[in-house]
Amino acid sequence: MQVGVCYGPGDIRIEDKPLYVVQKNEVLVRVAYCGVCPSDVRVYAGLSTSSTFPCILGHECAGIVEAVGKEVTSVSVGNRVVVDPTRRCGRCDNCRRGYENACENADYSRGSFAEYTVAWESNVYKISEDTPLENAAFAEPLASVLHGFKKANIQQGDSVLIIGAGPIGLMHLQLAKLAGAQCFVSEALNARRKTALTFGADAVLDPKNLNIDHPLVPKRGFEEVIVAVGKVGAVQQAAKLVAHGGRLVLFAGFYPPEPMMLDPNHLHYKEIDIIGSYDCARWDFEQSIRLIESGKVNVTDLVSNRFPLYKLSKAMEAVMNMSGLKVMIMVQDIAQEEHKESI
Ligand SMILES: [Zn+2]
Ligand SMILES: [Zn+2]
Known part of the structure; x- marks a missing residue:
């Protein structure tokens, strides 16, 4: 062979x-x-x-x-x-x-x-x-996305920000849409921003001018932010955009590893959960196959x-x-x- x-x-x-x-x-x-x-x-x-x-x-x-x-x-x-x-x-x-x-x-x-x-x-x-x-x-990459999706605990009507519109980010986007969320996608590449719109993003943003004062960003911030790129800068930016009591999911690994500075008061006073998500379990794999078979995820x-x-x-x-x-x-x-x- x-x-x-x-x-x-x-x-x-x-x-x-x-x-x-x-x-x-x-x-x-x-x-x-x-x-x-x-x-x-x-x-x-x-x-x-x-x-x-x-x-x-x-x-x-x-x-x-x-x-x-x-x-x-x-x-x-x-x-x-x-x-x-x-x-x-x-x-x-x-x-x-x-x-x-x-x-x-x-x-x-x-x-x-x-x-x-x-x-x-x-x-x-x-x-x-x-x-x-x-x-x-x-099945395998979608199972990992599903694992992170469950941790994000997205509710109907939430505003979700997904950072990174590669294949993984676009699968996160589709699951968040299926969960009834309003979805924003931040992506540096113009071509990928366009693709995110075809996959159902409600709005796309360029990370260069993404901040809480951006007219498209909800004033309260996002209930969930999923970081699907391995960049410390993206996490620091994301932390400032999480709504009070919201969740920040670190989906990607960081290579090479790098220390990260965050204002602890920001996390404390805004009661933000920072959640890691890594790989998947068998039940994620099983569910992922069903989502693919049913065509619910494109x-x-x-x-x-x-x-x-x-x-x-x-x-x-x-x-x-x-x-x-x-x-x-x-x-x-x-x-x-x-x-x-x-x-
Ligand atoms: Zn893989
Ligand atoms: Zn074991």
Whole structure:
């Protein structure tokens, strides 16, 4: 099978590897699509501190079951599936306390920038026949967005500010709209501001002139602000825009990490909650699939570029230069079939 192996920053090679042999509780998946995540790009750009090389990246995978281990009962050959890349132990302190997204013994399935991947049965989810596999490949990022959305506790009629209109920000926008909120989006790139409007933003703002006196900003501030960019400046700006008793959700990680100055009195007197949101749990994953299957969240229009596996490096660069939105790797001919018209 063909595999995209990352040997170090900027160095991805497509190699021929022997096909995986499935263990008794594993599922072999023929990968159709795998989305490129900013965390993949961080490794490729040499910004990740936790990565070891060589590695196979790619964790937003949808495909078709090719083989199953002898103890697997919930999926069978030919099923259309998505893979939750993280296996949580269920035994560690965090898992037992309900934070399985932060499992201390988390184990990750092998990367999906490859023609095949293997996953544990517990991490393989069937999707409906009429859900395009490309849409299904959004299950993991949408599950993480859903995790943050729940923490934001958005109520009908709230005014919500989303900072950053990349694929993640645009999914936050759609969930906030579904929750009945009035949604504002702050984004530096003009093209992305326009896209945010097509995804239902009530107003878009340029962070350069975003402040509490801006005519579009509610005088009381926003009940919820979701920061979907990893910039300390954005959080500092956001903190000043949260309404009394409101919530500020830090959705993105910060690379490289940077200390942040905030006026503690501002938080104290305005009773602001600052909330972190990281990754997702199994129930987020499950709900994410339902949202995709029902078409309630439009993921189709989030895809801006599609690359075959052998152009993986180009795909990484497309994410890095922010020229589009979601970049998809179309791995196998099943993917090419779905997109015959667009090729
Ligand atoms: Zn991801
Ligand atoms: Zn655990």
